[in-house]
Amino acid sequence: MGVLIAWIKRHGEEDGYLCLDDCLIEKAFAKKLPWAGWTYSFAKKRKVYGLHIVVLLWCTSDGRWRIPVAFRLWRPKRSCAPHTYRTKLRLAEVMIKEVIGSGLKARYIVFDTHYTAGWFTKMVRRLGLVWVGTLPPRTSVVWRGQRRSVAELARRVPLKWHKRLGMRATAVVVYAPKYGSLRLVxxxxxxxxHEYIVxxxxxxxxxxxxxxxxxRxxxxxxxxxxxxxAGLEACQCRVDQAMVRHVGLVLLTCVVMQMMRRFMGESVGSxxxxxxxxxxxxGESSPPLLKACPLHLRATA
Incomplete structure (x- = not known):
């Protein structure tokens, strides 16, 4: 990860932003794996047995580069001592401080509802970053001297159609006791x-x-x-160092495949x-075309 951060700074990429999220890898039969545990899958709408990887990603605004600059494996409470347990928010806090402390520039950081916690957003603000996230519907905010939930506020404010976005939206300035003054969209x-972007x-x-x-x-x-x-789900090891190295090499492989693109729009699969x-x-050349091949198919044969 340090090599990737140095590569970004050496190439002078300034127009970038950070994305923070966690990835779930299902390990249904890995009962002895210390990283795995029962967790809820939003994709399958049920609990699954697997492990979480918290990733901090640096991206360019034009979509050319997606470079992971930090990651952490989340360990369940059952497989670690009580004083060593860290939530995903605490792991993300360490990653952001390491990346910003290394001198990497970012215009803003974006994350989803899980990471839009009061103390976490205040920490991001102290680091000098602009953050963008979403609020839960029950979050209390103060608007025009009245305190109500953002879900109730969304039903009261008029929404206008925005052709560029293809949706109805409106923006107001509110005060949230846990966050301070926010721009709510x-x-x-x-x-x-409804979605409540802050x-x-x-x-x-x-x-x-x-x-x-x-x-995001x-x-x-x-x-x-x-x-x-890149085989992120292919690791079958139980040793901690092997699992961490596997995840790091997989993320590095994704960056290498981006560097090997012939043009910006080429996918990683291609x-x-x-x-x-x-x-x-x-290194061998292709065999000559068969004479029985039709003319209109010889170009792709």
Whole structure:
């Protein structure tokens, strides 16, 4: 991870932002694995047995680079001493302080509802970062001298259609006892569901705040690519050092495959397929085309 941070700073990438999230790896039969435990899967809407990896990702605004700069494996309470247990928020706190302390520049950091905790956002603000997250519906806020939940506030404020975003939204400045003064953006999608996006940037434009929140999807695509093309779920070891090294090498592999792209829009899967074909050919040229091959198929034969 230190090598990747140094690579970012050496290439002079300034227009970047941070994404924070955790990835769930199912290990249904790994009962002796100290990292695994019962946890809730939002994708499957039920509890599964697996392990969590908290990842801090650095991305460029144009979507060219998705570089993991820190990660931690979360250990359940049953497999560690009480004084050594750390929640995912505490692990994220250590990662952010390490990355910012290394001198890496970021315009803002974006995360989901789980990491939008009061003490955590205040810590991020003290580090000089602009953060963007989402609030739970029951969070109490004060608006125009009245205290109510954000869900109730969303039903009272009028929403306007924004063509660029393709949704109805509005922005207000509220005070939350746990967070302080916030810029709250209430959005409603085509299904009628509300989302409560908040940021500590009081002068943030509505469109800018929503687009920043949408860019959190970059870390989800990294998790998908690391599972499908880099073997994130393939490790079967029980030793702590081996598990940590496996995760680190998988994340490094994802970065290397991004560097091997021929153009910016090429997917990681295409890169892996191209290099698998190169390895199988082993430097040999393709055989000549068959005479029975039709003319319109010879270009792709």
């Amino acid at each position: 209430v959005t409603r999608n085509r299904h009628g569901n 940021t500590n940037d009081p002068g943030g434009d509505l469109t800018t705040v929503v687009l920043r929140k949408m860019r 999807w970059s870390i989800e695509t990294l998790f998908r690519d690391s599972k499908q093309f 890169v892996k397929e191209r290099w698998q074909l190169e390895v199988m050919r082993d």
